Amino acid sequence: MASAPARAEQVGPDGSATAAAAAAAIDLDRVEVRPQLEAQTRAVELKRDANGIQDAVASDSMGDYPDMNVAESLQRLPGVSVTRDQGEGRFVVVRGLDAALNSVSIDGIAVGTPEDSSRAAPLDVIPTDSTERLRVVKSATPDMPGDAIGGSVVVESASAFDRDGRSLKGKVEASHQQLSGETSPKAAFNYSEVFNDTFGVALGVNYQKRTFESDNTEVAYDTYDDDRQDDLVATELQRRKYTIERERTGANLNFDWRPDEDNRYYLRTLYSRFDDAETRQRTVFALEDGQISALGNGRYQVDELPADAISKRMRYRTKEENTFAASLGGENRLSGAVLDYRVGYTKTRERVNDEMEARFDYDGDDLSAVIDQNSGIPGLSLSDAGWMDSSNYAFNRVVLSPKQVDDSERSAQVNIRFDGDHASYKFGLLGRWRERAVNVDETDLRKGPAVDLTEWNGETLDHRGGPLGQGMRSAAMRRWWAENGSLYSERSKEALGNTMASLEEDYTANEDILAAYAMGTWDIGALRVIGGVRVENTQFDATGNQVDVDEDGDLLVSPRLASSSYTNVLPGLHLRYDTDNNWVLRGSVNKTVARPSFGDISPRLSVNVQDEEVRVGNPQLDPYESTNLDFSVERYLGDSGIVSLGLFHKSIDGYIVEVTSKNDSEYPGMDVTRSLNGDKAKVFGAEFNWQQQLSFLPGAWSGLLVGASGTWLDTDFDPGMADRARDDFTLPRASKNVYSAHVGYEWGGFSTRLAGVYRSEYLDSIGDSQAFDIYVAPHTQLDFSLDYKFSKNVSLYLEASNLLDEPLELYQGVRSRTLQNEEYGRTYAIGLKVAL
Numbered sequence: 149m150a151s152a153p154a155r156a157e158q159v160g161p162d163g164s165a166t167a168a169a170a171a172a173a174i175d176l177d178r179v180e181v182r183p184q185l186e187a188q189t190r191a192v193e194l195k196r197d198a199n200g201i202q203d204a205v206a207s208d209s210m211g212d213y214p215d216m217n218v219a220e221s222l223q224r225l226p227g228v229s230v231t232r233d234q235g236e237g238r239f240v241v242v243r244g245l246d247a248a249l250n251s252v253s254i255d256g257i258a259v260g261t262p263e264d265s266s267r268a269a270p271l272d273v274i275p276t277d278s279t280e281r282l283r284v285v286k287s288a289t290p291d292m293p294g295d296a297i298g299g300s301v302v303v304e305s306a307s308a309f310d311r312d313g314r315s316l317k318g319k320v321e322a323s324h325q326q327l328s329g330e331t332s333p334k335a336a337f338n339y340s341e342v343f344n345d346t347f348g349v350a351l352g353v354n355y356q357k358r359t360f361e362s363d364n365t366e367v368a369y370d371t372y373d374d375d376r377q378d379d380l381v382a383t384e385l386q387r388r389k390y391t392i393e394r395e396r397t398g399a400n401l402n403f404d405w406r407p408d409e410d411n412r413y414y415l416r417t418l419y420s421r422f423d424d425a426e427t428r429q430r431t432v433f434a435l436e437d438g439q440i441s442a443l444g445n446g447r448y449q450v451d452e453l454p455a456d457a458i459s460k461r462m463r464y465r466t467k468e469e470n471t472f473a474a475s476l477g478g479e480n481r482l483s484g485a486v487l488d489y490r491v492g493y494t495k496t497r498e499r500v501n502d503e504m505e506a507r508f509d510y511d512g513d514d515l516s517a518v519i520d521q522n523s524g525i526p527g528l529s530l531s532d533a534g535w536m537d538s539s540n541y542a543f544n545r546v547v548l549s550p551k552q553v554d555d556s557e558r559s560a561q562v563n564i565r566f567d568g569d570h571a572s573y574k575f576g577l578l579g580r581w582r583e584r585a586v587n588v589d590e591t592d593l594r595k596g597p598a599v600d601l602t603e604w605n606g607e608t609l610d611h612r613g614g615p616l617g618q619g620m621r622s623a624a625m626r627r628w629w630a631e632n633g634s635l636y637s638e639r640s641k642e643a644l645g646n647t648m649a650s651l652e653e654d655y656t657a658n659e660d661i662l663a664a665y666a667m668g669t670w671d672i673g674a675l676r677v678i679g680g681v682r683v684e685n686t687q688f689d690a691t692g693n694q695v696d697v698d699e700d701g702d703l704l705v706s707p708r709l710a711s712s713s714y715t716n717v718l719p720g721l722h723l724r725y726d727t728d729n730n731w732v733l734r735g736s737v738n739k740t741v742a743r744p745s746f747g748d749i750s751p752r753l754s755v756n757v758q759d760e761e762v763r764v765g766n767p768q769l770d771p772y773e774s775t776n777l778d779f780s781v782e783r784y785l786g787d788s789g790i791v792s793l794g795l796f797h798k799s800i801d802g803y804i805v806e807v808t809s810k811n812d813s814e815y816p817g818m819d820v821t822r823s824l825n826g827d828k829a830k831v832f833g834a835e836f837n838w839q840q841q842l843s844f845l846p847g848a849w850s851g852l853l854v855g856a857s858g859t860w861l862d863t864d865f866d867p868g869m870a871d872r873a874r875d876d877f878t879l880p881r882a883s884k885n886v887y888s889a890h891v892g893y894e895w896g897g898f899s900t901r902l903a904g905v906y907r908s909e910y911l912d913s914i915g916d917s918q919a920f921d922i923y924v925a926p927h928t929q930l931d932f933s934l935d936y937k938f939s940k941n942v943s944l945y946l947e948a949s950n951l952l953d954e955p956l957e958l959y960q961g962v963r964s965r966t967l968q969n970e971e972y973g974r975t976y977a978i979g980l981k982v983a984l
Contacts, residue, residue, distance in 0.1 A: 182894050182899070183894075183899055183935060184853055184892045184894055184899060184901055185788055185841060185853065185894060187205075187206050187207060188788045188839060188841075188853065188855075189787050189788040190204075190206035190207075190281075191203075191204040191205055191206045192784065192787070192788055192789070192790050192839075193787075194206060194281065194283065195782075195790070196732060196782070196784060196790075198283075198285075199289055199669075199676065199678055199722060199724060200285055200286070200287040200288065200289050200678075200722055200734075200736065201285070201286045201287040201734055201736065201778050201780055201794065202283055202284060202285040202286060202287075203225040203226060203227070203228070203283070203284050203286070203837075204225075204281060204282065204283045204284075205221045205222060205224060205225065205281070205282040205283075206280070206281050206282075207276075207279070207280055207281070217236065217237065217271065217272045217273075217274060217275060217276060217396075218271040218272070218274045218275075218276055218279060218282060218303060219236075219237035219238055219239065219240050219270075219271035219272050220236065220237040220272075221276055221282055222237075222240050222271070222282055222284060222301065223237055223240075223888070223905050223929075224888055224890075224903070224905070225284055225857075226792075226794075226835045226836065226837040226857035226858070226859055226886075226888070227242060227243045227284075227286065227794075227833070227835045227859045227886065228240060228241065228242055228284055228886075229241045229244075229883055229886045229905075229907045231247065231881070231924075232927075232956055233272065234360070234362055234390065234392060234394075234972065235360075235362065235950065235956070235970075235972035236272050237271070237272060238270050238271070238272045239268050239269075239270060239271070240271055240284075240301055241298070241881055241882075241883075242284060242286065242298035242299035242301075243286065243298060243299065243796065243798075243831065243833055243859070243861070244831065244833070244859075244861045244863060244879060244881070244882030244883055244886075244910075245297060245298035245798075245831070245879065245881075245882065246268070246298070246879075246880065246881050247268035247269075247298070247881075248266050248267040248268040248742070248745055249296075249297040249298040249742040249772065250268075250269075250296065250297075250298040250299055250300070250301055251293050251295045251296045251299075251300045251301070252269040252271070252300075252301045252303070253293075253300070253301070253302055253303065254274075254303045254304075254305070254418055254471075254473040254494070255303070255304060255305055255416040255418065255473060255475050255492075256416075256475055256477075256490055256492070257473060257475045257490070257492030257493075257494055257557075257559050258293065258492075258494065258557060258559065258580060259303075259471065259473055259494050259496065260494055260495075260496040260555030260556065260557055260582070260584075261496060261555060262469045262496050262497060262498030262553050262555065263498075263553070264498075264551065264553050264586045264588055264653065264746075264747065265586075265653075265745055265746055265747020265748070265750075266745050266746070266747065267742075267743065267745050267746065269301075269496075270469070271301070271303075272422070273396070273420050273422040273469050273471055274303065274398070274418075274420050274471065275336075275354050275356065275396050275398040275420065277336040277338070277352060277354035277398060278305060278352055278354060278398035278399070278400050278418055278420060279303055279304060279305055279306075280304055280305055280306035280307070280310055281302075281304040282301075282302070282303055282304070283300075283301075283302040283304070284299050284300070284301055284302070285299060285300040285302060286299045286778065286796070287720075287722065287734075287736040287738060287776065287778045288300055288720070288738065288740060289667065289678055289680075289720060289722055289738075290665045290666070290667040290678075290679075290680035290681060290682040290718070290719075290720045290738075291563065291574055291576055291665055291667050291680075291682075293578070293663070294663070294682050294684050294716065294718040294739075294740050294741050295684075295740070295741055295742055295743060296740050296742075297740045297741070297742045297772055297774040297776075297798065297800065298742075305350075305352075305400045305402055305416060305418050306338070306340065306350045306352065306400070306402065307340075307348060307350055307402055307404050307414070308340040308341060308342050308348025308349055308350045308402070308404055309342060309348050309404055309406070310340075310350075311340050311350075313341070313342065314340070314341040314342075315338070315339065315340045315341070315983075316338075316339050316983070316984040317336075317337070317338045317339075317981070317982065317983045317984070318335070318336065318337045318338070318981070318982050319334075319335065319336050319979055319980060319981040319982070320333070320334070320335045320979060320980055321333070321334035321335070321977050321978065321979030321980075322334075322977065322978055322979070323358065323947075323975055323976065323977035323978075324975065324976045324977070325358065325359070325360040325361070325973060325974075325975050326953075326973030326974045326975065326976075327360065327361040327362065327363065327971070327972065327973035328359055328360045328361040328391070330359035330360065332356075332357050332358045332359050332360075333355075333356075333357055334354075334355065334356040334357070334977075334979070335354065335355050335356075336352070336353070336354035336355075337352065337353050337354070338350075338351070338352040339351045339352075346405065346406050346407055347403075347404070347405050347406075348402075348403070348404040348405075348406075349401075349402070349403055350400070350401070350402040350404075351400070351401050351402075352398070352399065352400045352401075353398070353399045354396070354397070354398045354399075355395070355396070355397050355398075356395065356396045357393070357394070357395045358392075358393070358394045358395075359391075359392070359393050359394075360392055360394070360972070360973075360975070361389065361390060361391050361392070361973075362389075362390045362392075362970055362971060362972045363387075363388075363389060363390075363610075363611050363612040363613055363970065363971045364386075364387075364388035364389070364390065364613075364968065364969070364970040364971075365385070365386065365387055365388070365525050365613035365614070365966075365968070365969045365970075366385075366386040366388065366967065366968045367382050367384065367385055367386075367525070367526055367966060367967055367968070368382070368383050368384040368385075368967075369381065369382055369383060369960055369965060369967070370383045370436065371919075372440065372442065372448070378918075378919050378961065380919060380960070380961070380965065381440055381442075381448050381519065381521070382435060382448075382519050382521060382526040383434075383435055383436035383440075384432065384433065384434050384435060384436065385432075385433045385435065385526060385528055386430050386431070386432050386433070387430060387431050387611055387613050387614055387615075387616050388428055388429070388430040389428070389429045389430070389609050389611055389616055389619075390426060390427070390428050391426070391427045391429075391622075392424065392425070392426045392427075393424075393425045393426075394422075394423070394424050394425075395421075395422075395423040395424075396420070396421070396422055396423075397420070397421045397423075398418075398419065398420045398421075399418075399419045399420075400416075400417060400418045400419070401417050402414070402415065402416050402417065403415045409481075410480065410481035411478070411479070411480050411481070412478055412479045412480075413477070413478040414475075414476070414477060414478065415474070415475070415476050416473075416474065416475045416476075417472075417473070417474045418471075418472070418473045418474075419470075419471070419472050419473075420470070420471045420472075421468070421469070421470050421471075422467075422468070422469040422470075422471075423466065423467070423468050424466065424467040424468075424469075425464075425465075425466045426463075426464070426465055426466075426467070427462070427463070427464050427622040428461075428462070428463040428464075428505075429460075429461070429462050429609065429616060429619065429620055430460075430461050430462075430463075430616075431458070431459070431460055431461075431535075431616045431617055432458070432459045432460075432461065433457065433458055433517075433528060434457040434458070434459075435450050435453065435457070435517065435519065435528075437453060437454055437456075437457035438450040438451055438452050438453035438454070438457065438516075438517070439451045439452045440519075443518070445522070446520065446521040446522040447518060447519065447520050447521070447522070448518070448519040448521070449516070449517075449518060449519075450516060450517040450518070450519065451516050452514060452516075453514060453515045453516060453517055454514055455509070455510045455511060455512045455513060455514055455515070456509040456510060456511075457510075458509070458510035458515075458535045459507055459508060459509050459510065459544065460507075460508045460510075460538070460541055460601070460617060460620070461505055461506065461507045461508070462505065462506055462604075462620045462622060462625055463503065463504065463505035464502070464503070464504060464505075464622045464625060464626060465500055465502060465503035465504070465549075466500070466501075466502055467498065467499070467500045468498070468499045468500075469496070469497070469498045470495070470496065470497050471494070471495075471496050472493075472494065472495045472496075473492070473493070473494045474492065474493050474494075475490050475491070475492040475493075476490070476491050476492075477489055477490030477491065484566060484567075485564055485565065485566050485567075486564070486565045486567070487562070487563070487564050488562070488563050488564075489560075489561065489562040489563070490559075490560070490561050490562075491558075491559065491560045492557075492558070492559040492560075493556070493557070493558050493559075494556065494557050495554075495555070495556040495557075496553075496555045496556070497552075497553060497554045497555065498551065498552070498553040499551075499552055500549070500550055500551040500552075501550050501552070502550070503548065503549040503550060503551070504546060504547065504548050504549070504625075504629060505546070505547045505549070506543075506545075506546050506599070506625055506629075507543075507544040507545050507546070507547065508541035508542060508543055508544055508599075508601050509541065509542055509544045510534075510535050510540060510541055511540055511541060511542040512532065512534045512535065512540045513532065513534075515530055515531050515532050515535075516530075516531040517529060517530045517531065521964075521965070524959075524963075524964060524965075524966040524969070525613060525966045525969055526966075527614075528614065535617060536615060536617035536618060537617070537618060538601040538602050538604070538605055538617070538618040538620070539601070539602050541601045542598070543598050543599040543601075544594070545592055545593060545594040546593045546594075546596075546629070546633075546636055547590065547591070547592055547593070548589070548590070548591045548593070549589065549590045549591075550587075550589050551587065551588045551589070552585075552586075552587045553584075553585070553586050553587075554583075554584065554585045555582070555583075555584050556582070556583050557580055557581065557582040557583075558580075558581045559578065559579060559580045559581070560578070560579050561576060561577065561578040561579070562576060562577055563575070563576035564576070570670065570671045570672070571668065571669060571670045571671070572668070572669045573666075573667070573668050573669075574665075574666075574667045574668070574669070574680075575664075575665070575666050575667075576664070576665050577662075577663070577664050578661075578662070578663040578664075579660075579661070579662050579663075580659075580660070580661040580663075581658075581660050582657075582658065582659040582660070582661075583656075583657070583658055584655075584656065584657045584658075584659075584746060585655075585656045585657075586653065586654060586655055586656075586746070587654050588653035588654060589649065589650040590646070590649035590650065591638065591646045591649070591650065592638060592642045592645060592646055593636040593637060593638055593642075594636075594638070594639050594642060595636060595637045595638065595639055596632070596635050596636035596637065597632065597635055599628070601620070603624060603628075604620045604621055604624040604625055604628070605618055605619070605620065605621070606618075606619040606620050606621040606624075607619045612971050613969065644697065644703055647695075647703055647705075648695050648697070648703070648754060651693045651695050651705055652693060652695045652752060652753075652754040652763070653752065654692065654693055654752075655690055655691065655692040655693075655746070655750040655751070655752060655765075656690065656691050657688065657689070657690040657691075657746055657750060658687075658688070658689045658690070659686065659687070659688050659689075659743075660686070660687040660688075661684060661685070661686050661687075662684070662685045663682060663683065663684040663685075664682070664683050665680055665681065665682040665683070666680050666681060667679070667680030668680060674725055674726050674727055674728060675723065675724070675725045676723070676724040676725075676726070677721075677722075677723055678720075678721070678722040678723075678724070679720070679721045679722070680719070680720060681717065681718065681719045681720070682717075682718040682719075682720070683715065683716070683717050683718070684715070684716050684718065684741065685713070685714075685715045686712075686713065686714055686715075686716075686743060686771070687711075687712075687713050688710075688711060688712045688713070688743075688749065688767075689709075689710070689711045690709070690710050690711070690746075690749070690750050690751055690767065691707055691708070691709055691710075691751065692707070692708045692710070692750050692751040692752040692753070692765060693705055693706075693707065693708060693752060693753075694706045694707070694708040694752075694753040695753065695754045696753075708751040708752070708753055709751060710749075710750075710751035710765075710767030711767070712749075712767055712768065714770070714771065716739075716741045716771065716773065717739075718738065718739045718740060718741060719738065719739060720736065720737070720738030720739070721736065721737050721738065722734070722735070722736040722738070723735045723736065730783060730784040730785070731781075731782070731783055731784075732781075732782040732784070733780070733781055733782075734778070734779070734780045734782070735778065735779045735780075736776070736777070736778045736779075737775075737776065737777050737778075738775075738776055739773060739774065739775055739776070740773075740774050740776060741771050741772065741773055741774070742771060742772040742774075743771045743772075744766075744769040744770075744771060744772075744804055744823070745804075745823075747765070748765065748766060748769060748804060748806075748823035749765060749766065749767050749769050749823075750765045750767070751765050751767050752764070752765040753765065760817065760818045760819060761818065761819050761821075762812070762815045762818050762819065762820040762821065763821050763822075764820065764821070764822045765822070765823075766822050766823050766824065769804060769823060769824075769825060770802045770825050771802070772800055772801070772802055772803060772804065773800070773801045773802060774798050774799065774800040774801070775798070775799045776796065776797070776798050777796060777797040777798075778794065778795070778796045779794065779795050779796070780792055780793065780794035780795070780835075781793050781794075785840050786840075786841070786843070788839075788840070788841050789839060789840035789841060790837065790838070790839055790840075791837070791838045791840075792835075792836070792837045792838075793834070793835070793836050794834065794835040794836075795833070795834050795835075796831075796832075796833050796834075796835070797830075797831065797832050797833075798829075798830070798831040799828060799829075799830055800828060800829040800830070800831070801828055802825035802826070803825070803826050803827070803828070803829040803865065803879075804823050804824070804825055804826065805823065805824060805826045805867040805868065805914075806821065806822070806823050807821070807822065807823070807824050807867070807868065807869065824868065826865075826866060826867050826868040827866040827868060828866070829863065829864065829865040829866075829879055830863065830864045830865075831861065831862075831863050831879065831882070832861070832862040832863075833859060833860060833861045833862070834859070834860045835857070835858070835859050836856075836857060836858045836859075837855075837856075837857040838854075838855060838856050838857070839853070839854070839855030839856075839857075839890075840853070840854060840855070841853045842854065848895050851893050851894045851895035852891070852892070852893055853890075853891070853892035853893065853894065853901075854890070854891055854892070855888075855889065855890045856887070856888070856889040856890075857887065857888050857889075858885070858886070858887045858888075859885070859886040859887075860884065860885055861882055861883065861884050861885070862884070863878045863879040863882045864876070864877075864878070865877045865878060865879045865880075867914055869914070871916065871917075872914075872916075872917070875918065877911065877914065878910070878911050879911070880910070880911050880912060880913065880914070881910050881911070881912065881924075882910055882911070883907040883908045883909065883910045884908045884909075884910075885906075885907070885908040886905075886906070886907045886908070887905070887906045887907075888903070888904065888905045888906070889903070889904050890902065890903035890904070897936055897937035897938065897943075898934075898935075898936055898937075899934070899935040899936075899937075900932075900933065900934040900935070901932070901933045901934075902930070902931075902932050903930070903931050903932075903933075904928060904929065904930045904931075905928070905929045906926070906927070906928045906929075907926065907927055908926050909923050909924060909925055909926050909963075910923065910924050911923055912924050912958065915960075918961060919960070919961040920960060920961065921960070921961060922958055922959075922960055922967060923958065923959055923960075923963075924956075924957070924958050925957035925958065925959055925963065927954055927956070927957075928952055928954055929949075929950065929952075929954065930950070930951040930952045931947070931948065931949045931950070931951065932947065932948045932949075932951060933945065933946070933947045933948075934946045934947075940983075941982055941983050941984060942980070942981070942982055943980070943981045944978070944979070944980055944981075945977075945978070945979050945980075945981065946976075946977070946978050947976070947977040947978075947979075948974060948975070948976050948977075949974065949975045949977075950972060950973070950974050950975060951974060953971070953972075953973060953974055955969050955970055955971040955972070956968070956969075956970040956972075957969050957970075
């Protein structure tokens with residue numbers, strides 16, 4: 149590399165900071181527990197040495213993070229939030245942009261997604277115990293993949309050279325979930341060793357099982373008075389109880405061979421398996437089937453509510469998601485040049501082969517009800533409690549919904565760098581060849597023998613949103629289906645819908661990306677200038693189904709082919725000024741791209757003439773293109789502290805939105821839903837971050853560690869909806885404010901931490917009017933951890949998460965109109981760690 153400031157980045161063949169850079173920041177001359185300080189020091193060092201704007205999370209010397217999966221660890225970073233599934237972080241949102249606009253890589257190779265239509269990669273499938281460092285790059289340099297409008301999420305597993313000599317570590321844990329009352333196990337083991345200073349092996353295996361519950365209430369609203377579009381009444385109320393057994397299994401095996409100072413070779417492998425066995429019991433109140441009248445003061449009367457407007461349903465399914473990533477590469481220092489190369493393979497898949505739901509209708513007398521909409525979640529009072537008794541229900545149907553998703557990618561890349569006295573020039577090629585296959589089915593079976601629901605009776609379930617009635621046992625349902633499933637079949641009137649549901653979501657796709665770049669780096673005193681251009685060509689081919697229902701109700705199915713080709717030119721200029729007295733200034737301007745989601749671009753077409761509905765994929769969608777401006781000022785406080793302020797702006801062309809129209813020239817008079825490139829979306833934002841050990845305080849007070857960060861967003865977005873041309877919109881899933889803070893303390897063998905993350909509300913989906921827009925309510929996550937080291941090798945830890953017992957809440961139009969409320973309770977854990 150060219151001559152550079154004293155803090156020049158040390159980069160290994162896998163693109164990560166070397167062990168020397170990370171270890172240099174840690175110099176503890178006495179045996180004591182300092183996991184927070186170690187992890188914070190490593191993360192600060194990674195940030196300071198980076199050429200672009202990035203933030204990082206690093207493990208401590210025990211290879212530990214404070215969270216159960218990668219998504220939750222990343223939410224600690226400024227400008228990063230998460231969307232949650234069953235209380236756990238799943239998708240990472242960078243600077244308020246949809247998770248589908250991020251790139252995600254494991255050890256330098258792009259990873260796919262098991263989602264059937266989106267490009268968003270779920271990060272809850274990767275246990276933190278399988279990783280060593282996590283980085284979010286917010287301004288990609290030209291030598292990085294360009295599909296990073298939100299950011300590049302870089303997951304790095306451990307190398308033996310990250311550690312000092314032989315390392316042998318293990319931990320066991322038991323966690324207790326409040327709602328389920330169940331206690332679950334977790335264990336991890338990591339080993340690494342360097343042989344003869346040239347060959348390194350790093351091995352890690354981990355396992356976690358969680359048995360937990362959640363209470364969910366969902367509401368549907370519709371207009372009560374056509375003259376008042378904001379006067380909405382609850383037309384359906386559902387109470388849902390989830391019982392989940394979730395298992396994560398992770399393994400990584402990495403080899404490094406460094407025969408001399410000029411040559412390095414490596415193999416990185418990471419495997420993660422995510423198994424989710426879920427039982428969902430729900431009681432559905434279809435209030436719109438009755439006669440609704442207003443009582444005033446937010447209360448409504450429902451008369452003549454037919455008995456079958458109340459139904460009980462139980463669904464069971466197991467979901468398996470596997471992720472495998474392997475990369476093989478090396479680096480050779482030649483005469484006057486440095487050559488590095490890598491080939492990679494990733495495979496991600498999802499299997500839901502056994503999803504079934506049994507449905508039953510209440511078979512009693514008609515009822516009346518009163519709806520009270522004065523307290524967020526509507527209250528419901530029914531005239532008869534007979535609906536709570538399972539003996540009063542009659543079998544309705546069984547719905548089978550299997551799904552299979554396969555996503556694999558092969559890649560190859562080569563880079564060469566020529567170094568001068570104060571400059572270097574880098575060139576590279578990258579090829580990515582991706583294949584996807586999606587099969588989504590749904591079959592409605594109503595013909596078959598009656599079922600006595602009382603034979604499935606279980607415990608009466610507690611539900612925070614109100615009574616569910618008599619509980620059911622999913623084991624009894626599964627046993628019944630194994631014995632009797634062959635006796636059920638579809639009725640002729642359901643055959644059409646079953647066929648459509650089994651074909652309209654299916655597609656196969658191939659996406660080939662060829663990229664080349666040229667980049668120069670110049671060091672002019674304390675200033676580093678990085679400039680270059682990246683060119684990416686994308687070839688996309690897909691096959692879907694065209695499903696037509698004519699006026700006579702006959703079904704016509706034919707394959708639908710599509711292909712597209714486009715090239716994106718992505719220039720970038722990055723400045724980094726390191727005063728070498730703990731001030732670093734950064735600035736960048738660059739272009740990035742995001743390709744349309746597979747569900748939007750796939751050539752699917754479903755036409756239902758009888759219902760006058762059309763759903764159509766749009767293979768002609770253009771990719772998103774974003775012009776990005778970034779500026780940051782960073783002040784480093786010793787080895788582990790930082791104060792930084794960043795400003796950024798994104799102007800995104802062709803932001804893709806889903807639109808439903810009655811004025812489509814191809815299908816006049818029908819509701820046509822398709823995704824289109826809309827107008828520009830704009831994002832303005834500021835980020836602040838401060839973290840520091842208060843080592844200047846006297847005595848034991850010097851063990852305090854504090855930190856706070858904040859992100860403020862102002863977004864503007866035009867979805868191109870003629871009926872709402874006068875309305876202002878924020879970008880979907882963009883919280884205006886995201887804050888995090890922590891207070892930690894470490895002294896002797898004692899370490900404790902209290903951490904909180906807050907994000908404000910965000911727009912989830914756009915409706916026909918403001919009254920039908922869906923928002924996700926603000927959320928605060930508060931977690932606590934405590935660690936005590938009994939000796940050099942053994943420590944005990946305690947953890948508590950979701951201390952505020954915050955629910956996931958969605959609302960429609962206004963905050964007082966709750967659409968969904970899901971509660972998870974608190975989780976407590978105790979564990980033992982051993983290091984040899």
